[in-house]
Amino acid sequence: MTSDLYLHLHPKGSVEDVFSNAMIGQQQLKNAVLEVGEGAVAWALEEAANSLERLQGEFQTVPDLPTPEIRLNLETLILDILMSSLSKTSEHQTLKLIPSMARQAARREVPFSSIVKNMRANQIIWVNNFFTASASLTMTPSTIQRLVTRGAGVVDELIEHFVICYLDERQVLMESQIARRRALVEKLVGNEVTLGPLDLKQIKDDHGLDLQHHHIGIMVSDINAKHSADLGKLQRNLQDAIAGDTALVVSSTQHVTWAWVSTLNAPTTAQIKRLEETLAHLSGARCALGEPAKGPAGFRRTHLQARDVSNAATPSSIRGIMRWADHVLTILLGQDLEKAAWYVDSVLGPLAYTSEKSSGYRQTLGAYLQSGNSLLHGAEILGIHRNTLVYRLQQIEVLLDYPIKERELEIRCALHLVAHFEQRVLKAEAGQPATSV
Known part of the structure; x- marks a missing residue:
């Protein structure tokens, strides 16, 4: 039975045109019409189409925006909001669509805060438009409260589910990226490899690392970098230490982390000092640095130097920030x-x-x-x-x-x-x- 609450709602265009352009499935469309009425469903679908236009303008820099899927989500969401006011137990169909949308947003690196902000904005616009269209009606305070609170509840539930799915996908992507980085650096530092221009370009595109630059290899011991968030924080700190250049961080074991800071020009004494100051703030950690070296061979050499310093420091009294040049004699004499x-x-x-x-x-x-x-x-x-x-x-x-x-x-x-x-x-x-x- 159709509710009388929404009988006054009608789209600005024809119902037939709105229905023909909708992305929502026919069975779901029929169920919605039975619940809230043909005019109300068409009004909701028209509101969803308008919201899509606003969203396209806001996210126009996002590559390959999945417009059909977004429109389907908007249509389903606004219908869920309408039907929630009629029954507390109504099933929210939008929740079934959220995991796919969250994964796509995470893969495109769209900030979830922007998406949540957009959801809230749509919620406010739809509520305002609904009450504008309902200006001639007399509603009791309890009815108004029910409409607002249940609609907000639908959006709250949706946002919570979206954020969880989004962060789960980002974690998976981060761990996959860490695995690819680890495989790359193990290849680069394992043996001298010949890399052509296409190889260098691919590495730069995938990891943001220009192997033609100057590199400083870093070995951080006694730091718990088990989680991707820890690695990300360390990478940001290293990148901030030498502004404008790049950093690569890879977890070797739970307590040993490999890192590189890469610069277009040979790093200055002041830059190296800032880097050492940044590393000194890693509580309880022991940090070994190789000497700056250029190109793919330098990427490997500076890492091996940092590794040798770290290995020599383990059984010795060496502590704090250690540079290869300062400890090379200890390294050479104390290898065995x-x-x-x-x-x-x-x-x-x-x-x-x-x-x-x-x-x-x-x-x-x-x-x-x-x-x-x-x-x-x-x-x-x-x-x-x-x-x-x-x-x-x-x-x-x-x-x-x-x-x-x-x-x-x-x-x-x-x-x-x-x-x-x-x-x-x-x-x-x-x-x-x-x-x-």
């Missing part, structure tokens, strides 16, 4: 700690023990070399008399069984390993527990 311990033992001999006495000898030797082999300055560093330093150095040479000057470079390298890896490259004296490497 077992062999590094052999080297320390070979060069320092009795000075390679973990004991306090051996530590004192190493401290004396280090101060002397740090002073540029100056007895006076070396003694000042240690806070002892010059003659005391001479005596200690004589004792050290007896223990080493060779003159310090004869193997100065080897001694410096051995002391460097001890400074960074400590007991991992030292040996225990008889009776002391051995330290595992």
Whole structure:
């Protein structure tokens, strides 16, 4: 039975023309006519068509706007609103259409806030137009309240469902993009690859990364970047650090993240400093940086440098923001700690023990070399008399069984390993527990 509430509604055009241009299915159209009347349905469909024109103007920059699907959604929504005022239990057909529309909007990267705003605007326009068309009628306050609140309820439910579906699809798309990025960078850093102009263009189109630029590889450890939102935030922060350029972030494991900052021109000292300041704000994280390098080969090289710094830092005392240039000696000498311990033992001999006495000898030797082999300055560093330093150095040479000057470079390298890896490259004296490497 048709409700009397909407008998006064009629379209500006002919009912036949409105019905013939509608996207809604014939069975749904018949059901709506039985519920609210032919004139009211035609009025609603005409309102939907007008809303579509407004929407097309607002979203004209969106590529391949799915106009038929949008019109079907608008038609179904306004009919759901009309029928909701007649029955609380009426089924909202729009909810069946929302998942598809939400997925399309997410794939086109249309901000859902714009879509929600448009839905609310249509709701207000339809309500205003309805009451304008109903000006000659006398409605009780309860009827007016029912019309407004139930109609708003339909739109609220629709928006909630749309946002959930939209965000779910964005999450799927983000995770897919992360997987593609991971596959790309693993290919680029795994082995040197030859890339033609078309390959470079495709990578730039898909990931926004121009491999011909200058790159700084970054390895971030002890950061929980499990979720795409964490990666997105890190990427935005890196991009803000060097304004106008691009950043690429890929999660390697739950606690290790690979990143690159790419610039058209070689990054300046000031830009690198800003980048380091940005990374320093990552609470609890350890960040390793490769040196700036250009092109696809540079993309790989700077990453491998950052990786080597990170690997060397794990068993050592290195902390904070670490650049490859500052730690390259540690990286080269400490790649194999077992062999590094052999080297320390070979060069320092009795000075390679973990004991306090051996530590004192190493401290004396280090101060002397740090002073540029100056007895006076070396003694000042240690806070002892010059003659005391001479005596200690004589004792050290007896223990080493060779003159310090004869193997100065080897001694410096051995002391460097001890400074960074400590007991991992030292040996225990008889009776002391051995330290595992």
